[in-house]
Amino acid sequence: MAGRLRDKVAIVTGAGQGIGEAIARAFAAEGARVVVAERNEATGPAVAGSVGGLFVRTDVTVQADVERVAARTLESFGRIDILVNNAGANVFFRPHEMPREEWRRCLALDLESAWAMAEAVLPAMRARRAGAIINIASTHAFRIIPHTFPYPVAKHGLLGLTRALGIEYAAEGIRVNAIAPGYIETQIARDYWAGFPDPEAERARACALHPPGRIGRPEEVAMTAVFLASDEAPFINAETIVIDGGRSALYHD
């Protein structure tokens, strides 16, 4: 089925690689015009070019960049239907060993930028009384893995933001939802495994943690983003969809 996002205009942050790239490709395949809001000036234009979209160099932690990408989208396409807050990064420490600057960096990128981007697109969405905002959270938004501080603090906050904005703007036709992926095979994961003496054994260990015996793929997150962004989910709001193959439902005895 193609054309599920026909005529819609979508901004996807951090779409230069990984999950964001998969979302940009899936959106374009469904007929959306995609704005790649990415800070990487090599990957961003490459993805935008290959999906016939627009690249706007954006560091989502810089307010002027956030305002510019919203303005450029409106100049180019006249509307903003969809925002995907995907840009993010792992910031993992034991709490007492974390430099305070890392707390600020994590909260700025993994939480505050989502509000800044939402704030920038809300006027256009409110004016048309329509819009879908999708925040890419994580299973770290519900569960704690030791030594990953403060990433889960930011991701828990992202669910709070999702619910707060979803409630606030529901009557104006704007839906705000989150996707909580589990372990997804992206460059981050491959780089992480590469740090072990036996990267393939570490990959196998990750797969074994999941009931289906494998980890997820970026395209599987993108399929859910298409659904939430489309007119197929008109009454889903302030909700989070977990994509982890059932891992977080598994009881370890």
Ligand SMILES: NC(=O)c1ccc[n+]([C@@H]2O[C@H](COP(=O)([O-])OP(=O)(O)OC[C@H]3O[C@@H](n4cnc5c(N)ncnc54)[C@H](O)[C@@H]3O)[C@@H](O)[C@H]2O)c1
């Ligand atoms: N990979 C996983 O297993 C996994 C699991 C759960 C949640 N997530 C979340 O999914 C999202 C994407 O993760 P990924 O694995 O695809 O990561 P990735 O590192 O492969 O891609 C992140 C992209 O965001 C861009 N980016 C980083 N900081 C930016 C900034 N300040 N402004 C604009 N762009 C910026 C990077 O350049 C990169 O293109 C993140 O929010 C991450 O927390 C990932």
